[in-house]
Amino acid sequence: MNVDLLFTVLGACVVGAPTLLLAVLGLTALLARPLSERAISRWTASCVIVGLAATVAILAAMLKTGARSVPLTLGDWVAIPQEHFHFHLKLVFDRLSVPFAILTFVLTGAVSAFAGRYMHREPGYGRFFLSFSVFLLGMTVASLAGTIETLFMGWELVGLASALLVAFFHERAAPVLNAQRVWSVYRLSDAAFLLAAVALHHATGAGDFAGLMGTGPWPQGHAALSPGQALGVGLLLLVAAAGKSALLPFSGWLPRAMEGPTPSSAVFYGAFSVHLGAFLLLRVSPILELSLWLCAAVVVLGLASAAFASVAGRIQTDIKGALAFASLTQVGIITAEIGLGLRYIPLIHIIGHACLRTLQLLRAPSLLRDYRMLENAVGGHLNAAGAASREWFPDGLRRLYRVGFDRGQLDEAIDRFVVRPFGDIFRWCDRMERNWTDFLSGAASRESDRIAAVAAVEEEV
C-alpha cells in the first residue's frame, strides 16, 4: 500500500476524530436535540480512542519507514498569489508533535472518562463536553500544526475553550469575572502571536514552519532569518508564550482560573493550556538559536517565573491555588530549559509534569482524607517540625511572604499601568462623543444613561 496514502488517511483520522466530536456535540446542541449523558461520553470516548489509535499508528509507520518528519497538507483554502500567501491546513508529524498529540489524547481521554461520572446530572453536562471537544480539537491542531496559521487556529480554540470552562458556573459573578481576566490576557498574547506571524511572513514571505525554519526535521531546523529579525519576532512570540503559560508578568490569571469543575481545571491548568506557551517556544526553537539575547530573555523569564511561583505557592492556603503555582514553577523551569538550548529534556519535562499535575488536581478534593491518613501514619501533626522556626520572622522573610500573599501584585500592576490608561483614553473618547451628540440633539442623547446600574432582580424571597 502506498505509504503516503496511509499517512494521509491516518492524519485525517487524527484531526477528523476531534472535529467529528465537535460537530456531533455542537450540532445536536444547536438543533436543540441534546444527547443523553451516556451518548455524550460514548462519543467522546470513541473519538479519543480513534484519534489515539491513528496517532500511534502513524508513530509506528514512522518508525518502520524511518521517516523523521511527515508533513501532510489538507487542502489549500485561501490563496493570495500576489502576497505569496497560501493558507493550507498543514500538519507535521515529527518528534515534537507526535508525543504531544499522544499525550493530548491520553490525558483528555482519562479526564473525559473521569468527567463522565463526575459531572453526572449536572445541568451543564452537555455544555461541558462541548467546550471540552473544542479544546480537544484545538489541542490536536496546535500540537500537529505545520504552519503558523494552523498553530494559531488551534491556539485560539484552546483559549476559547479555556475561558468558557473557567466561566462554566456563570450564575455566580466570580467565575465570569475571572474568565474575563483569563480571556483578556489570552487576547493580549494572541495579539503578540499575530504580530509575530505577520512579521515572520513579512520577513520571509511565508508562514510555514518548515520553509521558514529551513530544512531538517525538528529539532534540527534552521530558520532563514537574520539575528535581528529573530530577536524581534522571538520577543513577540515570547510575549505570546508568557501570556498563555502565565509566565511573569501575566501569572495572576492562573490561580484565578481554578473556577471551573475540577476535571477541566486539571486538564487545562495542570496539563495543556499552561504548557502551550512552552510548546510554542519549542516549535520555534530554530528562531531561538539565532539570537543569544533572545535565549537569555527566555531563561531569565523562565527562572523569574519559577522563583516567583515557588514563593507564592508556599503561601497558598487552598489546594487548587497551591497546585496552580506548583504548575507555574515547573513551567518556568521548562521555559528556562528551552532558553538554555535543551530540546528533548523540556519535552520530557512537559509530558511528565502534565501527567503528574493532572492526577494531583483530580485528587484535590481528597486533600483532607490524605492529610488524615498521613497524620495517622506519622503519628502527629505534619507541619509540627517546622512550627518552631516560624516563631521568628525576619523582615526580609516577612516581605517575601507579602510578595507571595499579594501574588506579586501582578494583577494590580497590570490594572494600573496597562488597563487604567487604556480605560481612561476610552472614557475620554466616550465623554467627547457624548458632549458632541448632546450638543447636536440639544438634550441628553444617551438612552443608556437612564438605565439603572443594576438590573432589578425578580427574586421571591
Add this chain to the structure above:
Amino acid sequence: MASGHQTWRHEQGSLHELEDQMEQAAHLLPSQGPITVFVHHNTLHAFEDRPFDEGVKQGAALYGCHPYLPEDFYRGEVVRGRISPDDLAAVLIDDLGDEADRLLGFMGTRYHLRLAMLEHPLRLGTDAELRWLIADTEALHRFRDEAPRDLRRQMIDQTRQWVLRDCLNDRAIAGRRGADGIAALLAEFDAVAIERWSDRTWESFTLHALWRTCHNGVHAVERFGEASPHPRRHRDLMLLATGHDTDLPVHELLIRFCAAFLDQGFAGRSLPGRDAGFFRAFAGLYGDARPLAPWLRSLPAELSRVRRAALTPLESIDESLRLLGVGSTERGPYLIETLLALRGWAGMIQQMETNAEWAVHPAPRGTLREFLAVRLMLERLALEHTAREALAGEIELAHLRAALHRRIPHTPRVNVDQRAYLVFQLAQVRGWGPAELHRLSKAQWSRLVEEIESFGGLERRRTYHRAYELHYRNQALDALAAHGARADAGEAAAAITAPGEGEGRDRATFQVVCCLDEREESFRRHLEEVDPSCETFGVAGFFGVAMYYRGVGDAYFRPLCPVNVKPRHYVQEEPIRSFEDAGRIQAEARRRLGRFSHAVHVGTRTVLGGLLAAMLGSLATVPLLMRVLLPQKTARLRHLLRWMVTPPLTQLHLERTHADPGPGKGQLGYTRAEMADIVVGLLQAIGLTERFAPLVVIVGHGSSSLNNPHEAAYDCGACGGARGGPNARAFAQMANDPRVRRLLVDRGFVIPEEVHFLGAFHNTCNDGVTYFDLDRLPASHRDDFDRARLVVDEARGHNAHERCRRFRSAGLQLTPAAALRHVEGRGEDLSQTRPEYGHSTNALCVVGRRTRTRGLFLDRRAFLSSYDPTRDDAAATTLTTLLRAVVPVCAGINLEYYFSSADPLGYGCGTKLPHNIAALLGVMDGAESDLRTGLNWQMVEIHEPMRLLLVVETSPEIMAAIIEREEGISRVVRNGWLQLATLDPTRPVIHLFQNDRFEPYEPTSQALPVVSSSLAWYRGWSDHLGFASIVPGGSATEDSRGFRR
C-alpha cells in the same frame, strides 16, 4: 482635652453596647465548624425560639435565602399528585379558620379565591417578560388552558351582551372611566362588522377588553404593606447607585487573609506574627507595604494611625462606624449585615475562637472582633476610593449614604403591569368578565387587589409546603395505624410480630442492634425478611459508650459520641500482646511511608522536588489511568498495602485501673462499675432485658468515600460525625465481660451465660460489614455466628439492591450481587460525587417497639429508635433520656437537609464540582469565595424537604408531661420545627400534636397495600415510595433465595 474624661465615660458605655451587639450578631453566623468533623445542626438554630414559619421568613430576610422551595416545584408536585387538591383544601381551611367562608362580593369566598390561586399557575415575570407576553404571545387572544370551558363560554356571552347592549348603543357610557379604552378597542376590532365576528374574534375581544379593564382598574390603586426600605449598608447603596461592588476588592483581600490566619497547616509558610492575633498580624503584614491597588494606597497610613492611637479592636470598630456615619440606633443591624456579608469565613472564625480547642490552630479569643475591625477599615478605604472614582466631587464618608440615596434611580412603587396581569389571569379561571369588572368602583378595585396581594408568593409557597408535608404525614400516620390494626387482627402475625413475642414462640436466633439512622432501616428490614427469626433494635449509634478513641493507626484521640455530650473516658486500640513487636515495626513502616508520601505531596510543588518528580511524572499516568478506569482494582491494591502495615490483631484497652479517667497510662478505659452502667442503660433503653438470643450483634456504622471533602457528613451523627465501629466493639466487650455480668446480677439484671455479644461495623456506602474480635467468639457460638453471617451477607446484598434503585447510574435491572459490586465501586471511585445519598431520605422518626413497624416498608425514610413503653416507669424516665438524644440529633439532621435543599445555593454549599478546600477547614467555590457551609447539592438532590415527623409510642399525657418538663424538646416541638404524634402503646390509635395540644388523629384512609417482599414493592421504581405491609406469602422462601432477574 478638657472634656476627655466625660467623653471617655460616654465611650465606655457605647463600647459595652457595641460588645453586646457584636455578641448578638455573632450568634447569627453559621455554626458549622471545620469540615473534617461534620455535625448536622439546624441551619437556622438562632431562630428556633420562634415558630417555624416565622423563623424561616425572618431567616430568609436576613440571609437572603429561600424559606421554601420555589413555587414551580410545588406546582409540579400538584400535577404529579404528590400534593393532592384535598391537601391544599385542608391546609387552606386550617389556615383561614373562620375567615375561609367570608364572602368577598363577586370574588366568591376567600377560600375559593386562594384555592384558585394555588391550583392554577400564576405566571409572574419581569416587566420585559410581561411586555413580551402581552405583545407577542397568544395571551390576549386565547384563554389560559386552565380556564374551564363553561366559564369561557359564559364570559364571552356576557361580554357580547354587554358590548351590544351597553357600549354600542348607550353613548352615555362614554363618559365613564375606562370606557375610552373599550371604545378604542371596538374601533380596533372593526365594530362595524360586529355582527359577523367569529367566535375566535369574540374570544380575542373579550380578553383584550379584560386586559384593558384590569389595567385601568388597578391603575393608581395604593400599594399595600410597606415598601421595601432602602438597604442599610453603604456597599448595597453604592451598588444600586453606581454598579460598583465595593465588597469585591475587600473580600478578595479578606478571604485570602482569613485563610492564611486560620490555616490548619496546609501552607508551607504560615502567616508571620499570627500568634499576635488577627489585627496585629494584618498590621504587621501591611504596615510598611506599598500597595499598587489604588483603593489600598492609604492602608499603611491608616494602619499606623490606628497603631499610634493604640485603639483596641472594639474602639476601632466604634471609630469606623462613626466615620461611616452609622448612628447608634442602627448599629446592631448594621453590624449584623456587615458580618453576614462574608458569613462563611466570619462564622468559621467564630467557631475556631469558641468551639475548636481540639484543633491544631484554634483562633485566640476576640478574633471575630479584630476581623470586624479590619473589615470595616478596608470597607472604608474601598468606599472612599469608589466614591472618588464614581461620584463627582469629594464626599465625606459620613454623608455618603445620603448622597447615594439621591443617585439611586427612582423605581415606581407599584408595578401596574404586573398587578394587572395577576388579576387578568385570575379573572380567567374565576370567570370574572370585563363587564363585571368594568362596574367596580375604585374602592372595590382596591379591595380586590389587596385581597389578591395578601396571598403573595411567600404565603402561597408556605401553603403549598404545608400541603406537601401534610400529604406525607397523612400517609405515614395512616400506614402506622393500618399496619398496627393488621398486626392486632393477627393477620400475617408471623411476619409482623417479632419472634419471642407472645406465648409459645421460640427465642430469636440472633439479635441485631443498629444505629437508629434511617439508612439502617432497610438493612434491618432485609435482615428480618431474610431470616424472620431474627430480631432487630435501633438506638443512637454510640451505644451509650461516650469516649475519646484512638485507633491503632491513628495519631490522635477523637470524640465518638453526640456533640452535646462531653466524654470523660479515653479508649485506645492496641496490637495484641504477641504482635507487639511486629506492631512496632509496622508502626515504624507506617511512619516512614507517611513521611515519604508527605515529602512527595509537598515536594512536587517545590522547584527541585518538582523537577525531579516531573521527570518521572510520566509514571503518574499509571495511577491516573488505573484510578479513573479501574477504580476497584486500584482500591484492592491500596488495601493490600494498608494491610501490610497495620497489625492484624488488635484489642481495645478498655479497663481502667487508675481512679480518674484520662489519656495517660493506666487512665485509659472504664471501671467495671461504669461498664455495668453503660450495658444496663442501653439494654433497658431498647427494651432488651429478657429473651436474649444466643448471639447479639452490635452494629456501628460509618461511610467511606474518595475525593469527598464532605465525607464526615455521611458518618454516624450520633458519633458526632465519625464512625461508630469502635463504640459497638467496646460495648460488646463490656457486655461480654463475666465480671461486668456479675455486677449486673447484683443489680437484678441477668444476662444469661450463653449469650454472646459481638461488635460489628456497617459501611453504609459500600454495604460492607466487618466483625470485631471474632477470635474471642466461644466455640459454642460458631454455628450461630456462621448462620448469622450468611443472613447478614444476604441482607446487605438486598440492601445494596434497594439503594441502587435511587442511583440513576446503576439502573433498575441489577441483581443483588451486581448491586453490591456497584456500591463497592462507588466508594472507591475518585470521580464519584454521590458515593451514597446520606440522610437524603429522612422524613420520619419512630420511637417505639419494633413490633409496631416490623414488616412495614418505610423506604429508608425513618429513624427507628427502639423503646418499650411497657417497661418504662410512670414518669417515663427512659423515654425522656432517649428523647433528649433523639430529638436534637434527628431534628438537626432533618433541618440541615431541609434548608440545604430548600435553597441549595444560599443555605447549602451549591454543587460540589468547583469546590476547593481552603485552609483544611472547609470548601470554597472555585478559586476564591466565601467559605461554603451546609450540604452540597449532590447530597440533597433527591431529598424532599419536610419537617421531621416524630412518632412516639406512648400516651399523649406522658408525652405532654415530657414536653412540659424538657426545655430542649419543648422548644422545637411547640414552635413546630418538627411534627409530633403519639402512637398508643395498646391500640393503633394516634394523637397528633397541633395547636399546643394532642388531638386524636382520624386516618384518612385504611388501605395499606400488602406485598410479599420489599423487592416486589420497590422493583422498577426509582422515586420515593409509599408504605406497604410486607407479608411473605407462600413464595416466601423463594423470594429470599434471590432474584430471578
